[in-house]
Amino acid sequence: MSAKKNILLMVADDLGKQLGCYGASTIKTPNIDRLAGESTQFEYAFASTASCSGSRSVIYTGLHTHQNGQYGLASHRHHFVTFDHVETAPKLLKQAGYRTGILGKIHVGPAAVYPWEVTRESETRDVAVISDQANEFFLESKQDGRPFFLTIGFHDPHRDRTRGGFGNDQEYDPRIQKGSYKADSVEVPPFINDSPGARFELAEYYNSIHRLDQGIGFVLNALEGTGLAESTLVIFISDNGPPFINSKTTLFDAGVRLPLIIKHPEIRPVSNSDMVSYIDILPTLLDYVGHPGAVDPAKKRLGRSLLPILGIDGKASERNQVFGSHTFHEVTNYWPTRFIRDRRYKYHRNLAWRLDFPFAADIYGSLSWEDIRNSPDSEIMIGERKLKDYFFRASEELYDLENDPNEVVNLVKSPTHAAVLDDLRAHLETWQRRTEDPWLYRDGVSTWFVRYHAQSGLRIPDRLDFDAERPGNQDQKAVGNLAWGSDVELATSSTE
Structure with missing residues (x-):
């Protein structure tokens, strides 16, 4: 391999596992499948949050949204942006001498925190044009002599601004x-109702994925051609x-268990579990580039490099837990929730469970919701x-994914699962303290914001929500004075 170590990061928009390489039977994705066949294909890869800007910020910063400040969508005048002090992939790699660039969708900010050297933001779904821009970037990088880090933010297969469209009526x-997918030939996944509107939208969704797949092929051909x-x-x-x-904006697996394919030029292809x-x-x-920040000295980033497990099936791995953090989608969609998931169980802690679960605008306007x-x-x-x-959801949800993969039967009140519930609660709280999550609530209040009062004698009842029937705090078991941040010992050694 060349001494230069380049990076190409391609991000699809609103794509689940509707790909041939992930077992979809009716949609054909030959270019992505070919890439997967040359790569490490991760079967259990999880977004931290099921919302566009938030998820992208996690990818670029290695921090959950409650850590990096990108609490919701960075769009229009109602926006959230990443904290000024946060280090990002374009910033760190630029400092390391990389030529950095981004094409297509960006959807994070501010620009000073994400200082790509070459920025060609656009709303185009013309993946051939995007591939031409990528080819131009590759050629310029060869001439420049520096290694490159290029991100391509595809707009497919996100909905367009019509009620059931995905950009397929454009030239x-x-x-x-x-x-050429039609309504009668789509797979209706179990989290979606089988209705005329849903089938129409799924066919259009497939056609958008079909265009995305061609774009991946065009870009990879350009990379090889240069x-x-x-x-x-x-x-x-x-x-x-x-x-x-039931998918986007939720932390159910349909919203957060997603494709992740990594091709290392020197490592054999494998399916990793x-x-x-x-x-x-x-x-x-x-x-990959040998940057000293791969292990965060400040211990804010808790992720670990995937390089050691590329080319390995992972059957005996210690990586058996993931966590997630969602607070907003649109600015009016406040519904903070956190989750922990292991191989079998998933626990959701819903902070604002007394609120209706909010609608993303594109889903509210959809034909599939109209049918429902x-x-x-x-x-x-x-x-x-x-x-x-x-x-209308409970304050806590516990699911046995082995027997209930669609997260329907809430086991929080099941006596036979009490030990599992207690264990996952404890692990989630440890993670929230480790990541200084201001949405760690007790008695209906953020324990982060009242921590100084607790240190000087305030008794905070050790219950999740405020109880208006029993408002007193003197006869209740109090929250312990636990540490925050890097002083907290993580309960496990997994991907926390």
């Missing part, structure tokens, strides 16, 4: 072949799950979940 470069493929680490990833109810998190991406990039809300059934369902259980 594109003649190199792009239009998809002679840079043998010196380039290639990563293909998605920001969050499909833009349908480690549980990995998007907080591992930045340490992986830094490790006007269903003639006496008990309206969303996938396998009752409508009322989707909108």
Whole structure:
């Protein structure tokens, strides 16, 4: 391999596991499948949050959204931005002498925190044009002589601004072949209702993925044509799950268990079963280029490089837990929640569970939701979940994914699962303290913001929510005076 170590990071928008290489039977994705066949394909890769800007910020910073400040969408005048002090992939690699660039969708900010040297932001779904821009970047990098870090933010397969469209009615470069998927030929996943509107949208979603797949092929051909493929680490990833109810903006597996494909030019292809998190991406990039920040000296970034497990199936791995953090989608979509997931169980802690679960605008306007809300059934369902259980959730949710992969049967009150619940609660709280999460609540208040009062004698009842029937704090067991940040010992050695 060349002494230069280049990086190509390609990010799909709202793509779940609707890919041939991940077992989808009716959609054909030959270019992504070919890449997967030359790579380490991760079967248990998890976003920290199922929202576009937040998830991208986690990829670029190695920090969860409650750590990096990108609490919700960085769009329009109602926006969230990453904290000024946070170090990001474009900043760290630029400091290391890399030529950095981004094409297409950016959706994080501010620019000073994400200082890509070459920025060609656009809303185009013309993947041939994007590939031409990538080819230009590759050639300029060869001439420049520096190694490069190029990010491509594809807009597919995100919805467009119509009620059921995915950008398929536009005219594109003649190199792009239009998809021909129809409503009667799609797979309806279990988290989506099988209805005419859903089938129409899924067919359009497939056609958008079809265009994305061609774009991946165009870019990889350009990389090979410029002679840079043998010196380039290639990563293909998605920001969050499909833009349908029960998936995007939720922390159910449909929203956060996603494709991750990494091609190292010197490592054999394999399917890997480690549980990995998007907080591992930045340490992986830094490790690949030999950057000293691959292990964060401040111990704020808890992810670990994936390089040591590339080319390994991971069956006996210690990486068996992941965590997630969601607070906003749009600025009006406040619904903070946290999760921990291991091989079998998943625990959700919902902080604002008394609020209705909010709608993302594109899902509220969708034809699939229109079908659900006007269903003639006496008990309206969303996938396998009752409508009322989707909108009005408990403060805690515990699911046995081995027997209930769609997270429908809440086991929080099950006596036989009490020990599992206690264990996951403890691990989640340890992680929240380790990451200085201000949404670690007791008695309905942030323990982070009242920590100084607790140190001087305030008794905070050791219960999750405030109890208006028993408001007193003197006769209640109090929260212990636990440490925060790097002083907290992590309960496990997994991807935390």
